Amino acid sequence: MPATIKDIAKALGISPSTVSRALNDNPQIKEETIKAVKATAKKLNYVPNKAAAGLRINKTYCIGVVVPSIGIYFFSRIISGMQRVASARGYQLLICQSNEKEEEEEKLLKSLSAGRVDGILLSISQETTRLNHIKEVMNHMPVVIFDRVDPALDTVQVEADDYNAAYIATQHLIKTGCKKIAHLAGPTSMFNTKNRLNGYKEALKDGDLEVSNSLIANCDFDRHVVGKALEKLLKDHPDVDGIFAVNDNLGVEAIIVLKKMGYKVPEQISVIGFGNYPISKIVEPRLTTVSHYLSETGERSARYLLEMIEKKTRKIDIEPPFVSELIFRDSTKQI
Structure with a gap:
């Protein structure tokens, strides 16, 4: 059995209420008593019961996290950043996945907000078009939206500088001499892919x-459709010499498909991705990309939410988006 406040009190010959106040640095307790209580607590391996403490002050010390998919690198890295910040502040994460389904996202938010967590970190699903279920939760609980944001939601949102990062990626292809550049695009319903x-x-x-819609292939983050998309693109535009992919997974798949089709990368067609995922360094040639600060995004999102929870406010100062940088590798020509 783990040690309790009563065990500490018995060891020191003082009341449990005095031990409790000492553990919380109550100024009414003498400094020597506080030191003795904390030393005894450490000796007895006492661990505070946050659940019991939370019941007294109506807190769970738990944060809900809803992501489209737990199993992919992108969100696992973000969650890792959240975990570091939450753990350091004495909070736990309750992680759920919507599987890119609006209905599942709505169910999860309702469940989490029914007293199970103190706040929610949410990345909006690909299918979500209505926002009422999110706004409803925001009415009675702090919510931070990360990565997949929506300007119609009046809350703190943490996003990448998607527009400028894409500009940097495309501009790099232009600087290396590309004259006709195609885009493997993501879902048109999402603001970050629109940017x-x-x-x-x-x-x-x-x-x-x-600039032509015929040079844009909507791939919905699905690498399995890249082959058909490239076949059509190159049939309609055989002079394409550059490709900007909405993320590294599609960029890597584009390199694999192009090589199977007999194209040389980057001699004939250059490819650039987005995100700097580990896979971008494994493919041959290695994928040129732009950075996407995943772990840092998770840390920042968790910090913002905890500030909202602990200060009981919905309005906090936020920092500008992380500035993406070009990561030059082998899938594009040198300038």
């Missing part, structure tokens, strides 16, 4: 290159 699409288009305009 990447817009950054790609703006870079083309600034480089006086063709």
Whole structure:
């Protein structure tokens, strides 16, 4: 059995209430008593019962995390960052996945907000088009939206600088001599992928290159459709010499498919991704990409939520998005 406050009190010959106040650094307790209580607690391997303490102050010391998928590298890295911050502050994470389903996301938010957590970290599912279920939770609980954000939600949101990162990626292809650049795009319903699409288009305009919907293939983050998408793109535009992929998974798949089709990367077609996932360094040639600060995004999101919880406020100061940088490898030509 773990040691209790009563065990500490018995060892020191003082009341349990005095032990409790000493453990919480109550100024009414003498400093020598506080030191003696904490030393005895350490000796007896006492662990505070946060659940019991939480019941007294209506707190669970638990944060709900809802992500589209737990199993992929992207979200696992973000969750790792959240875990570090939460654990250091005495909170636990209750992690759930929506499986990219709006209905499942709604069920999870309702369950979590029914007294199980003190706040929620949410990355919106690909299918989500209605926001009422999110707004409802926001009415009575702190919510931070991360990565997959929506400006219609009046809460703290942590997003990547998707527009500028996409601009940087496309601009790099232009600087290396690409004249006709295609885009393997993500879901059109999501704001972060829209921002990447817009950054790609703006870079083309600034480089006086063709901007055409026929150069954009919607792949919905699904690497299995990249083959057919590239076949159509290159049939319609055989002079394509550059490809910007919405994430590294599609970028890697593009390299594999192009090589199977007999193209040389980057001699004939350059490829650049987004995210700097580990897989980008395994494929041959290694994938040029732009950074996406996943762990840092998780840390920042958790910090913001804990500040909202502990200060009992919905309005906090937030930092500008992380500035992405180009990570040059072998799948694009040198400038």
